[in-house]
Amino acid sequence: MLTIGTLSKKTGTKVQTIRYYEQIGLMPEPGRTEGGQRRYDSSQLDRLSFIRHSRQLGFSLDAIRELLDLSDHPNRPCDEADAIARRQLKQVEQRMARLKALRTELKRMVHECSGGRTGDCKVLEVLRDHSECLTEHEEIGA
Amino acid sequence: MLTIGTLSKKTGTKVQTIRYYEQIGLMPEPGRTEGGQRRYDSSQLDRLSFIRHSRQLGFSLDAIRELLDLSDHPNRPCDEADAIARRQLKQVEQRMARLKALRTELKRMVHECSGGRTGDCKVLEVLRDHSECLTEHEEIGA
DNA sequence: CTTGAACCTTCAGTGGCTAGAGGATGTAGA
DNA sequence: TCTACATCCTCTAGCCACTGAAGGTTCAAG
Structure with a gap:
């Protein structure tokens, strides 16, 4: 179980940016502790890495949305x-x-x-x- | 006396953009007709051309502000x-x-x-x- | 005098974050 | 168990450089 801060460090993404990605539906809503803090698993870490790497290559968030969708359906033609x-x-x-x-x-x-x-x-x-x-x-x- | 529309056509700048430049103090407030419409002279046309050309070369509006200021004072070192x-x-x-x-x-x-x-x-x-x-x-x- | 293109102001939205206020939570050490 | 404090939370607003739209007014040609 990873905190948002850990995710932030591992991916080089600011905490606010991660919350922003969640807000616009690019990252899924993670689980929460009783107190309401976000907790992530490794699949969410992978997803964020994918997003970040795509951004580094200059893809727009809209394009990334499509790419993530394709990545989620491995049997479709590429x-x-x-x-x-x-x-x-x-x-x-x-x-x-x-x-x-x-x-x-x-x-x-x-x-x-x-x-x-x-x-x-x-x-x-x-x-x-x-x-x-x-x-x-x-x-x-x- | 040029209307904002004429200025727009001559410089390839949208009308709203010209008003925006005025709002942020990049273009001076022009004269107005009795009815309240903007009227420009050729010095304002020159200024807008300068701004647009600088934008095409990728200068930020802040940089352009400085450049305009320098251009207004021909005796300062360049x-x-x-x-x-x-x-x-x-x-x-x-x-x-x-x-x-x-x-x-x-x-x-x-x-x-x-x-x-x-x-x-x-x-x-x-x-x-x-x-x-x-x-x-x-x-x-x- | 009428038409209608062009003008006016004001507000909101774009993309992709980033910053800050003001308060709650979680965890490590004493 | 208590306390300190780093980290977390939400919410709002700001950045750049425009762009679009709503709803109303003015100007110039015919």
Whole structure:
């Protein structure tokens, strides 16, 4: 029987986060002591590890929900899990491409800064005038 | 005199977002018509373009606030603007490194999926057991 | 003068947590 | 057995950077 604090340490998840996962239905409601404190078993530890590891790989909580569901039904075809992972891979690749363009632009900005007054600062100038950019970087966020 | 809608179209910013920027003090309060509608001039258009472009390059609103402030004082030394840009560049590079590791892992997962039942699915197996990972990917988010 | 697109304010919600207040419980040592 | 105090509990609110919707008003073209 594991306390929430032990689970927290073993998985590197904050206590509040574990309670949050329970609240949104990602973790099952655990047993409780007479006094009302949560007690977990090893299957719940496994589940939390799965969640955390998936988060580290960038999956959204919604995606993780699907993956957990698939993991709970070992006889179903695994196309879906595969598709989710492929989607994630695609997203990661898109984000990388975007960051690459940003890096190019930022490098150029920093490189060209003369170190004088802000009035002549290349960094600020580039920000003022998009047309000075060599690469495209349309979307915000992502 | 530009309406908020015109500003929105010219900068690719949603109307609500412009009002939000005003609310948090990033955009100045514009003049109003008798009926209470906002009217902008070209300096406000420039400011919004600056903000948007900076956002596209991944700067936080706080960083943009500083950059705008520097841009408003052309006689100050530009070390600070340079430092902000360098910080941003460093962040972008860190994120890229992280995404690279994730991509490696995801590729391997997807590649090894046998296409059978979820019980044998390599994707789910890797998620279950972190020790199967070849790369490190500790931090979440970023 | 009428129409209707665009504007206004206000509030709530997104994702994925994180922090804090204020109080209850569990356990190890004396 | 008592006590100290680390850990637990619930509840609420906040973070970032928006986005959407409800319900009502204004402006400009025809």
